[in-house]
Amino acid sequence: MFSRFQISHCPHNSKNNYGYFENFSAEFYRCLLQSFIIQMPTYKLTYFNARGYAEPARLLFHLAGVPFEDFRMTHGDGTWEKIKDSTPFGQVPVLSVDGTEIPQSMAIIRYLANQFGYAGKTPEEKAWVDAIVDQYKDFMSAFMQFVLAQHNGKPTEEVERLKTEVYAPAKETYIKILNGLLEKSKSGFLVGESLTFADLVVAENLFGLEKNEHFVAAEHPKLLALKENVYGIPAIKEYIKSRPDTQF
Numbered sequence: 001m002f003s004r005f006q007i008s009h010c011p012h013n014s015k016n017n018y019g020y021f022e023n024f025s026a027e028f029y030r031c032l033l034q035s036f037i038i039q040m041p042t043y044k045l046t047y048f049n050a051r052g053y054a055e056p057a058r059l060l061f062h063l064a065g066v067p068f069e070d071f072r073m074t075h076g077d078g079t080w081e082k083i084k085d086s087t088p089f090g091q092v093p094v095l096s097v098d099g100t101e102i103p104q105s106m107a108i109i110r111y112l113a114n115q116f117g118y119a120g121k122t123p124e125e126k127a128w129v130d131a132i133v134d135q136y137k138d139f140m141s142a143f144m145q146f147v148l149a150q151h152n153g154k155p156t157e158e159v160e161r162l163k164t165e166v167y168a169p170a171k172e173t174y175i176k177i178l179n180g181l182l183e184k185s186k187s188g189f190l191v192g193e194s195l196t197f198a199d200l201v202v203a204e205n206l207f208g209l210e211k212n213e214h215f216v217a218a219e220h221p222k223l224l225a226l227k228e229n230v231y232g233i234p235a236i237k238e239y240i241k242s243r244p245d246t247q248f
């Protein structure tokens with residue numbers, strides 16, 4: 001968002017013998033200053049009326065204080081069926097930036113975090129943030145296998161097998177990795193000295209797991225502290241007060 005200025009339209013007084021502009025007028029400087037004023041793109045985030053894969057990006061918008069349209073479709077009202085084929089990958093969330101669409105929840109939040117300064121401070125921090133988010137995605141893929149089997153009415157034995165053989169070990173690994181990172185952290189955040197989008201993704205995920213009784217945060221004080229840190233940030237706290245209370 002910092003690169004959207006255009007100074008070539010600003011008026012100048014004259015060109016010197018070499019063709020370079022010189023003797024810039026006061027008007028030129030005024031115009032230059034105006035050009036540097038940040039022009040915020042128009043953001044629209046399309047998703048269902050759920051936290052799900054869109055919530056970390058919503059948290060980030062509120063944290064950064066950047067306005068966006070939080071477009072929530074209602075399941076079964078036909079809106080999704082109408083727009084599905086015109087979305088980039090046939091799924092939501094989709095972020096529109098001045099009309100340019102970006103699919104995939106983690107690409108969206110990484111893009112926004114890079115714009116707003118929450119993607120990590122060095123290339124190594126950025127890599128760690130990405131690694132944690134990749135670990136979250138591995139966990140979610142195990143979680144979704146079990147949840148979808150249940151949702152689609154698969155036989156109880158199959159649901160149980162997915163729960164104990166796929167989901168439970170993935171959850172154990174995920175929680176162990178997060179705890180290990182927080183044990184070593186001096187800041188209480190997952191990477192570096194300050195909050196990154198990995199903290200938002202994980203804190204929101206812990207919130208959802210706790211809400212749906214897949215996780216007892218009190219049994220993991222470090223994870224609970226991370227979640228409370230994130231949810232205690234004034235801008236986020238303010239948003240949570242009015243966000244729709246959905247199951248997922």
Ligand SMILES: N[C@@H](CCC(=O)N[C@@H](CS)C(=O)NCC(=O)O)C(=O)O
Binds near residue numbers: 053084104106
């Ligand atoms: N990997 C994708 C998964 C997105 C996804 O599964 N979206 C679901 C909603 S949670 C969806 O669009 N479902 C409607 C459909 O597939 O028709 C992401 O992270 O954005």
